[in-house]
Amino acid sequence: MKHKSNYLNGAEGLVKILDEYEVKYIFGLCGDTSLPFYDALYRLNHSIKHILTRDERSASYMADAYARVTGKVGICEGPSGGGATYIIPGVVEANESSIGVISITSDVPTTSIGHFPLTELKQKQLFKPLTKWNEILNNSKTLGSNIRRAFKESTSGRPGACHLSFPFDIQKAEISEKDIWANKRYTKFPADPIKPNSKKIDLILKSILKAKNPIIICGGAIKNSFAEKELQKLAEKLNIVVATSVTGKGTLGDNHPNSLGVVGSNGGSIYTREVLKKSDLVIFIGCRAGSVTTEKWQYPNSNSKIIHIDNDPKVIGANYKTYISLVADAKETLIALNKKIKKNNFGGDKVVKETKKKKFFEFNNLCRINKGLIKPERIVKDINEIMPDNSYIVVDPGTPCPYFAAYYNFKKSGRYFVTNRAHGALGYALPASIGVKIGQPKNTVLSIMGDGSFGFAVGELETAKRLNLNIIFIVISNSVYGWIKAGQKSSFNKRYYSVDFSRTNHAKVASSYGIKSWTVKNHRDLTKILNKALECKEPCLIDIICQPLEQAKAPVSEWIA
Numbered sequence: 313m314k315h316k317s318n319y320l321n322g323a324e325g326l327v328k329i330l331d332e333y334e335v336k337y338i339f340g341l342c343g344d345t346s347l348p349f350y351d352a353l354y355r356l357n358h359s360i361k362h363i364l365t366r367d368e369r370s371a372s373y374m375a376d377a378y379a380r381v382t383g384k385v386g387i388c389e390g391p392s393g394g395g396a397t398y399i400i401p402g403v404v405e406a407n408e409s410s411i412g413v414i415s416i417t418s419d420v421p422t423t424s425i426g427h428f429p430l431t432e433l434k435q436k437q438l439f440k441p442l443t444k445w446n447e448i449l450n451n452s453k454t455l456g457s458n459i460r461r462a463f464k465e466s467t468s469g470r471p472g473a474c475h476l477s478f479p480f481d482i483q484k485a486e487i488s489e490k491d492i493w494a495n496k497r498y499t500k501f502p503a504d505p506i507k508p509n510s511k512k513i514d515l516i517l518k519s520i521l522k523a524k525n526p527i528i529i530c531g532g533a534i535k536n537s538f539a540e541k542e543l544q545k546l547a548e549k550l551n552i553v554v555a556t557s558v559t560g561k562g563t564l565g566d567n568h569p570n571s572l573g574v575v576g577s578n579g580g581s582i583y584t585r586e587v588l589k590k591s592d593l594v595i596f597i598g599c600r601a602g603s604v605t606t607e608k609w610q611y612p613n614s615n616s617k618i619i620h621i622d623n624d625p626k627v628i629g630a631n632y633k634t635y636i637s638l639v640a641d642a643k644e645t646l647i648a649l650n651k652k653i654k655k656n657n658f659g660g661d662k663v664v665k666e667t668k669k670k671k672f673f674e675f676n677n678l679c680r681i682n683k684g685l686i687k688p689e690r691i692v693k694d695i696n697e698i699m700p701d702n703s704y705i706v707v708d709p710g711t712p713c714p715y716f717a718a719y720y721n722f723k724k725s726g727r728y729f730v731t732n733r734a735h736g737a738l739g740y741a742l743p744a745s746i747g748v749k750i751g752q753p754k755n756t757v758l759s760i761m762g763d764g765s766f767g768f769a770v771g772e773l774e775t776a777k778r779l780n781l782n783i784i785f786i787v788i789s790n791s792v793y794g795w796i797k798a799g800q801k802s803s804f805n806k807r808y809y810s811v812d813f814s815r816t817n818h819a820k821v822a823s824s825y826g827i828k829s830w831t832v833k834n835h836r837d838l839t840k841i842l843n844k845a846l847e848c849k850e851p852c853l854i855d856i857i858c859q860p861l862e863q864a865k866a867p868v869s870e871w872i873a
């Protein structure tokens with residue numbers, strides 16, 4: 313193919329269009345088929361910073377977490393073949409959590425497909441079921457429109473993840489300058505929010521007023537659509553109980569009188585369950601009503617009427633017979649409800665107060681114990697007392713998720729609790745905390761990991777050190793895949809099999825990365841070390857030797873989700 317010397321190539325086009333979309337960060341890892349793209353990033357003038365990661369999985373988790381805390385589309389990239397297969401976890405997590413992410417992987421030249429080039433992979437087929445929308449950029453003439461489509465798909469309707477596969481030859485092919493533009497409406501999510509049907513709003517209002525013990529259960533949608541204030545207004549007007557899924561934690565501040573906290577099998581309690589059992593009307597807002605939030609669809613039970621509000625029609629009616637369904641944006645719906653609703657008093661504050669008293673009684677007792685191994689309860693309490701109100705808490709599955717979901721008190725509402733509840737895959741919190749810190753550099757960020765998760769993600773300590781991100785990494789060290797051992801204890805008569813592993817000195821590992829670190833074994837040292845970590849102006853790690861999860865009184869009613 314003959315080229316003019318100063319034409320714009322596909323890779324340059326991608327960089328320019330991303331820049332037009334005000335992309336500030338790309339999280340990714342290099343590869344030979346991505347070289348034209350890297351070269352374009354090197355040569356062109358733009359405002360994008362490339363964050364080099366040590367695993368494509370981390371890149372996608374960073375993009376997901378960055379998007380969660382900023383509302384901007386998270387961008388991750390990796391090379392063909394292994395890069396594309398390794399990038400999948402964060403793409404899936406974002407897609408199922410309605411988080412706007414675009415992942416881009418380079419690909420072998422279109423001309424070599426079918427000839428067994430190294431890294432050949434059916435990327436289109438691979439990503440199709442995992443994303444909201446995906447495409448191969450195999451034609452330089454449609455490059456711009458496909459990139460714009462990815463931004464639109466990932467931000468509008470139900471936001472989600474998109475994937476673009478970018479073959480090597482198209483990265484080098486000529487494209488037209490005229491194709492370099494962005495539809496800025498789709499730089500953030502949710503874009504084009506769906507307005508609620510006003511008749512349905514009236515119906516919802518009527519049935520709320522008829523109820524005796526109504527309860528609202530929020531998923532992630534209220535935080536995602538920045539509607540916390542509207543929800544608070546509604547909760548106060550009605551004095552209604554507001555509960556959340558794990559993802560929805562922080563929708564109302566935990567100290568708000570109407571905030572019941574997390575319900576379900578992971579972070580709920582027998583006391584929060586009681587509230588659900590007594591409710592005659594449950595209003596799900598932006599919540600899938602999945603197995604964890606509903607304790608495998610037991611609570612709410614058939615005594616409660618269900619109103620379901622979600623911007624994804626697939627969610628509604630999937631699990632419950634729905635009395636009123638509304639496909640609409642959470643914020644638009646709350647605004648419409650607030651406009652029409654009259655003051656009422658369902659006594660929600662009283663219910664919340666009594667429930668929390670019972671729930672925290674045992675917790676507080678366990679926090680006072682200074683003997684034996686440090687209890688998870690104590691870790692939550694001490695962190696809660698020391699960290700500033702606007703700290704981001706990024707947690708992994710295992711011990712961190714149920715404990716922080718149940719007992720951490722966020723004084724402010726907002727997106728401060730970050731966790732991966734679509735798949736709950738191990739190894740999220742370390743890379744995700746890097747995405748959070750890059751998105752919200754002024755805030756304190758804690759990454760709270762199980763030792764199993766640490767093993768998945770340890771390589772990214774180098775990234776945190778290289779970028780000097782003063783994240784506080786906390787490893788809950790119990791030398792076991794504790795959650796699974798707890799499952800063997802509760803459901804398989806303590807037939808413990810292949811779940812224990814040996815103790816790693818996580819503090820020493822961190823020091824090898826040049827990261828300041830401490831090991832804590834004694835209860836009384838915990839606050840002292842946490843204070844030191846808070847003062848630290850660089851990344852640091854606390855290795856806490858902790859009571860194993862299967863021996864703890866975890867706020868978990870079901871280990872097999």
Ligand SMILES: Cc1ncc(C[n+]2csc(CCOP(=O)(O)OP(=O)(O)O)c2C)c(N)n1
Pocket residue numbers: 709710711712735736737738761762763764765766788790792793794795796861
């Ligand atoms: C990628 C992945 N593999 C397996 C699991 C199943 N799983 C859920 S929790 C858990 C154990 C977690 O161990 P650890 O990180 O040490 O935390 P702990 O439970 O000990 O606190 C496992 C293996 C998972 N969630 N993700």
Ligand SMILES: [Mg+2]
Pocket residue numbers: 710762763764788789790791792793794
């Ligand atoms: Mg463990």
